Structure formats: C-alpha cells, structure tokens
Amino acid sequence: MRCKKCNTNAVINMRHHKLALCGEHYGEWFLAQTDRAIEKYKMFSRDERVLVAVSGGKDSLSLWDALLRLGYQADGLYIGLGINDPAPYSDVSLDKTRAFLESVIASREAAKQSPTSDAEIASQTPLAMTFTPTLHVVDVQETYGKTIPQIAQEKNRGHGKPCSSCGLTKRYVMNRLALEKGYTVLATGHNLDDEAAVLFQNTLRWQTQYLARQSPTLPASHEGLVKKVKPFVRFYERETATYALVRELDYVYDECPHAVGNLTNFYKTLLNQLEANSPGAKLSFYLEFLRARGEGVFDGFNQQDQLHACEVCGQPTTAPGRCAFCRMWDVSAIVQ
C-alpha cells in the first residue's frame, strides 16, 4: 500500500476513508483532523487554557502532543490511582507522563535556541513556541488517605472491580482541579472505539438518558461543572495508536490490570469484527448517532437533574447533603 500523497510506503490504510498515508503525511493529516474536530464541535480556542487528563496511555499522550503541536495552551493532569499490584501500573504511568513532558519542554527549548533547526516547531504559531506546559499531579492516596484498590475493597467488600470507585474519583478530581486552577475546559483522549463501545452498550439497554448526554462536547451546564471535550472522537483506536507510534511516544503499553476482560473491551472486539467485514461500520454507527442526536431525537430524554452544592465540598450534586464522592470517601470536612 502506497501513500496517497507521496507514493512511498504507507504506515496506515484507513479503509473507511479510502486513504493510505506514510508516516509523515499521516502525522499532518492527524493534526488537521484534530483541529477540525475541535472547531466542528466548538470545543475551545487558542486563547483558552485547556486541561488534558493524561494517564500515560497512547490516547491521552497523543492528545496532549497533538494539542501542543497545534498551538493550544494545554496543561496535563495526572491522577495517581495507586494501582500497583500485580504490576506497578500507576507508577510506570506517572514516569512515562513526566518523561513525555520533559521531552516536550526540551524540544521547545532547543527550538528557541535555534529557531530554524526544527522546521516543524518553527512553523507553529508564536504562542506554541512560548507556551511551556505544566503537569498537575493529584495522588489519591496522599490527598484522600487511600489508594483506589483500597477504597474499592472497602466499599465493595472485596467483590468486583474497582472501576466504579475509580471512575467516580477521577471525574470528581478532574472537575475540581480544572475549576480550582482556572481552566475553562477539560479534554480527555476518548477515541471513536471508546465512544462506539459506550454507544453500543447504551443502545443494547436503551439507556435513553445516557444516549441523550453522549456527546463530543459537554457544556458547563451548571456552575461548578467544567466544560468537557473529546477531540479524538472521530479517530479509530488504531489511528491514535498509529499516531503514537509515528511520533515515537513512549506510552504505557499494558492496560490497567482491572481493564482486562471488562465489558467495554468485549464490545470493542465485537465492533471490530463487524468493521473487518464492513469497513466504516464503526464510524457510521457513531456519526449517524451524533447526527440523530443533533436533530433532537433524544432531546425529550435529556432530563436536567436538579443540582445543588454538596454540603461538604460545594461541588454540584443531585444527592441531598453530601455528594457521591464525599460519601464514598467519607469526607466530612474540606480537604485541599
């Protein structure tokens, strides 16, 4: 397979786009598509400060990399979950995230010293040259006293996976840190395969409320909630992985040990079997959903829950009294 632009060997063939590209042209295409999605779904502008949730995996590091190369003011947030058994997943993830940031800063410094040495960086906006990204690290154990496996063990009495405790904690910490540090928008690295798997799950159960809310951009619908965006929603997972390889990003290859065998991965496999026989099936499943949603098909199901401030932390919640996070962590006074 040859690159459509320059006829050298292609690194990827995107059957659903009828497009094969070499590494160099793929990198350009990927950045342009990212920028288009940011514009199309009205995510953010170059004047805004964006907080990227980074896990050290291929999607989030690729997202941070792409946003910085596109000249956005993107900082990172790493949440230390304390998942280090049986393998040091969390520790390795933080190391790789830090190493990524160091390499970005080093290459920007080098570009400042000799502006023409790196044609790619030199071609970027002046803002991209002067902006120095930072990484916020919130360690759950340091802040709240326990690791995710520990709190989950307590709450689930040893049954099941820690994923619901983990998800609740991550959403809470992301929102809270974004607000406290003055970011207008929180970006996550969800790709089309992630979204299609969730869509499939919600459709199988006709979870109309969830369907009504599934969107590339979730506006800050209430005071105390930050706007949430997913700039990679139009990329297949193999496309974000290809970008990470082309850019030689050193990401965490192994998944979280608790992700093995989860339902999302099962749905991803099913959808990939469909895709293999019918190229473009995943893309149209998701994009046609967005079209229908945009036409208001699910509007009647979008119940605006009554939100009020949690009596402990002040974050918006539907629960009376303490929010779900404060109840789970048994927080009774404000922790900073």
Add this chain to the structure above:
Amino acid sequence: MQITFRDKTYETKPNITARDAIKKIGMEPEAVLVVVNGKLVTDDVVLREGDQVKLVAVVSGG
C-alpha cells in the same frame, strides 16, 4: 516464520499477507498494528521468511 505479540510467539508460513497471518493466529486485524523489521506497515504487506514481525495491540492505556 515467527510473529510476536506481547510476550507470545506464533509460528506461521511465510509468503502470506500480514492480514491473513493475523487471522490465522486467531487475532482481529482491526485490533493490531503490524511492525515488520522495526517499521510500521499496512497489513497487505507480504511477510517473508526471516522477517521480524511484531504485532502491537491498539487497545491499551486510556
């Protein structure tokens, strides 16, 4: 010819496409990328005897 994926090694006949080889060892072509002799390639590439073939899972991290 040998194909490695994570810490496993599979044995297949040479002179078939990477896509066919992936299916032969029971994996999903959509779910892996193919690296031959250190280079990322498309899965229509024909694998030859002596090639170093590594499959990279696309699902990882988050």
